Amino acid sequence: MLTVACALIGSACWLTIATSIGLPVSTTHSIVGGTISAGIAAGGASGVIWGWNGVSQIIASWFITPVLARCIAAVVFIISKLLVLKxxxxxxxxxxxxxxxxxxxxxxxxxxxxxxxxxxxxxxxxxxxxxxxxxxxxxxxxxxxxxxxxxxxxxxxxxxxxxxxxxxxxxxxxxxxxxxxxxxxxxxxxxxxxxxxxxxxxxxxVEEETPRTEDEENKIADTVSSSSTDNILREAKDATVQETNLVKIEYSAEEKMTTRQYWWSLLKQGPKNGLC
Known part of the structure; x- marks a missing residue:
């Protein structure tokens, strides 16, 4: 009696904690785990039936059940699709x-x-x-x-x-x-x-849209065109700022170099960067 009470208390505590933090838990899994743990605490691991007639069968059902349920659901859906939806x-x-x-x-x-x-x-x-x-x-x-x-x-x-x-x-x-x-x-x-x-x-x-008039289409086109122009100008400005920042970074890096290191870096870069 005490063992069963401990199993119930343990599973109830775990379900309460898991539910409070939003974990997807199973009452069956919890009570099985609580019963096994209480049994081990009461009589040792030898007191639990681990074979197919005990815990192994329960654990196997946890893997077999989703597969069978998926197959049955697929068959029912296919029948419904062919006889009703199609x-x-x-x-x-x-x-x-x-x-x-x-x-x-x-x-x-x-x-x-x-x-x-x-x-x-x-x-x-x-x-x-x-x-x-x-x-x-x-x-x-x-x-x-x-x-x-x-x-x-x-x-x-x-x-x-x-x-x-x-x-x-x-x-x-x-x-x-x-x-x-x-x-x-x-x-x-x-x-x-x-x-x-x-x-x-x-x-x-989703409410169906009413057909637009020609004036509304023109306004939408003008809005899209102006917004596209603004986006292009904004992107060009951002690119310029990025290039300026990059040049500043390069200059700051070059200032930290010695004269010999600076010229050696230019030789490594080659004529593509304006050396020749």
């Missing part, structure tokens, strides 16, 4: 997107069920299930969740977005099956300024 027809693209959500619902609930079956509470006795029963429970749970989406949510959003039925409210999701058979001819015209969905890009778009 489709030229807007109507077809929206339909594909809504159907793709059903697939994602199936995958999400299946994965969550798998985690519950494998890592759930021992009181549920889920570890007594056979391999076939586990697979069936995982697929069945995902299928039920996907069916709920296709029966209630999919027809609701299809009618609201594609058919632009602005009269629908969130509670109308319960009427989802009806929308498969309900005609769209009786949808009233949408009022001006009404938005079907929330515009999350509002205030973040």
């Amino acid at each position: 489709v030229k027809s807007l109507e077809r693209s929206i339909k594909n997107a809504l159907l793709l959500v059903g697939f994602l619902v199936f995958a999400t609930f299946s994965i969550l069920t798998m985690l519950i079956v494998w890592e759930g509470s021992p009181n549920l006795h889920l570890d007594n299930l056979s391999g076939t029963e586990t697979a069936v429970s995982i697929i069945l749970t995902g299928a039920v969740a996907c069916a709920v989406y296709l029966i209630f949510f999919y027809p609701y959003y299809r009618r609201k977005i594609l058919d632009q039925d602005w009269t629908l409210k969130l509670v109308d999701i319960l009427r989802g099956p009806v929308f498969y058979f309900k005609s769209t001819d009786n949808i009233p015209p949408m009022p001006e300024g009404h938005e079907l969905t929330i515009d999350y890009y509002e205030g973040r778009r």
Whole structure:
């Protein structure tokens, strides 16, 4: 009990310090490190299971998980890109997107069920299930969740977005099956300024520039020309100042030389610097 308390205190202190200075830390990594350290302090290094059934498996998962997550994310993005983003027809693209959500619902609930079956509470006795029963429970749970989406949510959003039925409210999701058979001819015209969905890009778009008149173009050209001239004059002045400073530096260096050193340096420079 004391060992666990020390591990919790150590990980909590580290998380507090790291968070206060803005370090990207992981709670899982911290508690694992705290537990290992507390175990070593309590019973020595021999009291920690370093093999694959212990610490090694945890550390390996830290490297394997990002790679697998990257691969899965890449597959999902490619599918979304081909079925939704690359489709030229807007109507077809929206339909594909809504159907793709059903697939994602199936995958999400299946994965969550798998985690519950494998890592759930021992009181549920889920570890007594056979391999076939586990697979069936995982697929069945995902299928039920996907069916709920296709029966209630999919027809609701299809009618609201594609058919632009602005009269629908969130509670109308319960009427989802009806929308498969309900005609769209009786949808009233949408009022001006009404938005079907929330515009999350509002205030973040770059406003399109209005076409400039000929006078405005001439003013801009004159401004650019004058600014370019000013820049050229300024650069020439800066170059002159730099040359003057360079000459001063050379003169100051030459003043420190003896006569013999000065003439010897001129001989080394050659005729390009005005010796001959």
